[in-house]
Amino acid sequence: MSLITNNIIPGNHGRVFGTNAKEDSDLKSIEKSILEINGVKEVAINNHVFPREITVYSTKIININEIETKVKSIGFHVIPKENLDV
Template identity: 60%
Template sequence: MCLLSNNVIPGNRGTAFGTNAKEEKDLQNIQKMILTIDGIKEVLINFSIFPREIQVFSSKLIPVHLIETKVKATGFHAISKDPFHI
């Protein structure tokens, strides 16, 4: 279970993160920062909910803390959501 909750797993499912950023320009800045990480394929932002949700897709195993650190550099937070909905 630790592997799933502590990493972005490669594939088409991705990992969801909640963020406290509200403005579109801030969210786009976060998206650009995450895309600088080697192995990140795509970052989608859900603007219709709050807290905003960022879906991250990768081509290799990426530690969640690496994404959280990149987002923190923008002045905002990204918190990984539970990988399974029960």
């Protein structure tokens, strides 16, 4: 695995995750939970696709496992959907 595969890299690219949450209130709970992680600057939710997508933007390198663990603690799952195009 590489730096890009295992982490969210700072910048305008963000990292897209799929989630099993369906309700708007659940997605907002996930957003709030992720925003508590040090270095996360924004969380964008895409309600127009299935499964729902969450894009996480950061100001520092954040390990994907940290995002997955934080969301799992509130009863949902997120899985990285794609890698950055380098």
